[in-house]
Amino acid sequence: MNKSMPRKYRQVTIMDIARETGVSYSTVSRVLSGFEFVKDETRQRVLEAARRLGYVAHAGARSLAGGKANIIGLLVPGLDNGYIGEVARGIDEELARASYDLMLYTTHRQRGKESVYVRSIANGLTDGLILVVPLVTDYLRELQVQRFPYVLVDQSDPSGQSNVVDATNWQGAYEATEYLIKLGHRRIGLITGMMQIASAQERLEGYRAALTSYNIGFDPELVVQGDFWEPTGYQAASILLDLEHPPTAIFASNDLSAFGAMEAIRERGLRIPADISIIGFDDIPQASLVYPKLTTVRQPLDEMGRVAVRMLLDLIEDPDQPARHVTLATQLIVRDSCQAIG
């Protein structure tokens, strides 16, 4: 195109620093990357020059040469659901402390060729990968054969080979249901999540367990399948409300579907919580924004992100660690959407 001007602004390289300080570029490299054996005085001089010159490493060159790029990848389905946003926030914060950068990948890109996609992520720039994706199994093999560091968030790998951080789904669902029961509810509807996902199953189990504990019969009619999204929550709630004996309370497997359910409830002219109670799961930021404020089970989403980062960084340090599984505690957050039965 236009070759009269430099394609790119001339970068400050380790060569420049070397020239400035009179040491060799390898020495500069050593102080700038890890800390090998270099005399303290030299190190200071180099560091000072680097700062003065405004040096910033070229991540590509680093990674090419076999070093770390200081970049990790985050693979998510999309940014549009609050849930991911919170996790991402935690990730970003923790990454910042370690001076890592973030590459964001979304799954909707590939449609059936995930392994190529994942390969392209693992290849090259990123030092590790955090996956916050449902239905993760397809990706995993590729990652494992490459021995590429990754951690799963809120997802479980049946093979147990993966590092994962999740929350006490069973427990949380148990508590939510128990809370409803203690408020006097006996007919409690459940809107499930995508049942292929472990957390959805665990929440269903928790719900059943609570019923059992309190000697309430399990009525299949009262559980309708959802998919963690709002529209389906709406439909699911509609089904529940149209039952001959509709529930007096609904437990939605996540907040988004609870919102959908609230809408369906209101449309029928019912009041929340006077006529029907509703409880969600996740505690995304919107939960306290809706009216009435949603009672829900809080997952420490940002903390999950932070923990994931720490695990990943550890893993990058030492790829041969045995896989860890960290489970963070959920917590019942009582707000305004539930009420003792009249």
Added chain:
Amino acid sequence: MNKSMPRKYRQVTIMDIARETGVSYSTVSRVLSGFEFVKDETRQRVLEAARRLGYVAHAGARSLAGGKANIIGLLVPGLDNGYIGEVARGIDEELARASYDLMLYTTHRQRGKESVYVRSIANGLTDGLILVVPLVTDYLRELQVQRFPYVLVDQSDPSGQSNVVDATNWQGAYEATEYLIKLGHRRIGLITGMMQIASAQERLEGYRAALTSYNIGFDPELVVQGDFWEPTGYQAASILLDLEHPPTAIFASNDLSAFGAMEAIRERGLRIPADISIIGFDDIPQASLVYPKLTTVRQPLDEMGRVAVRMLLDLIEDPDQPARHVTLATQLIVRDSCQAIG
């Protein structure tokens, strides 16, 4: 560490493809990057081999060698406000079509050393940058001296040197206010945004203009400064409601502060919209989730992201284009939070 095993899974390189097809690596490179003059049959053979071998380019090497990395950077304050999420979605979608990847940067990282931060972004990997940041001026100089391609979203550069995409803020605010006026409201409160930001000012101007058009006096008491965040919206609304002659309607400069205002209103036992109307700006996804559903001015956030990407890609193609400024239309979305005055 452990040097007995390869640090990284051996990658498929252009050399492998060259070997496979019997052409030289430069030829392979040529077909794989741009399309220089290469015989069609050769191109096909190379492409086929690349696919078969599962080749994926090493972005770092590319960028190092002076080519494009096919990565663009996105600089945002954070992911936690719905607004950004929508823009990011548009960006991601459009990027996907062009096979670009996304690096995500957040501003909270730097505190006072933004120029180094920006340099480190511009340096190396990314081919261009999209900024969705308030108070952008600090960054701009660095970017400009580097002649680094960037575009501003929903932000304006007073110098007019920048490519920017935004929305009709003045117009939108005018229409929102006019809508309230036509509903019979005469005392209309305004919760502003951060006034250092152009869009906040434009919205204020639009509000004033509408009042003027309808011969309603501007009462300074009725405009209170906000910052686009929910808590401040709450406070601002409180001030408004405590006025001797409180407004009968409130125009919040964005949805988030409208949510805060709604909370304040409800806390005082007032009903929306029966006792007081409220209108927002942005139409983030939550707007239709809250109760009552928020009437608001829609910014086509995802489209703004998409347009920004297209502009940026153009700009990367030809950095010497004159700066463009694209303004997308806003649209009044009538929902349930406004009502004609009693």
Added chain:
DNA sequence: CACACTTTTGCAAACGCTTGCAAATAGCAT
């Protein structure tokens, strides 16, 4: 002061790719 270490430093090669330049090949008119 020589000797054997130990700590620091420097050189060179390599990482995967792009690209200027020159060489090879093809196409076509003589």
Added chain:
DNA sequence: ATGCTATTTGCAAGCGTTTGCAAAAGTGTG
């Protein structure tokens, strides 16, 4: 065939780093 031009290809250098290996400086010891 012979030249000439237009199209295609290959070679080599270089992008900014890291790192193995060897050389250079220090440190102690006898």
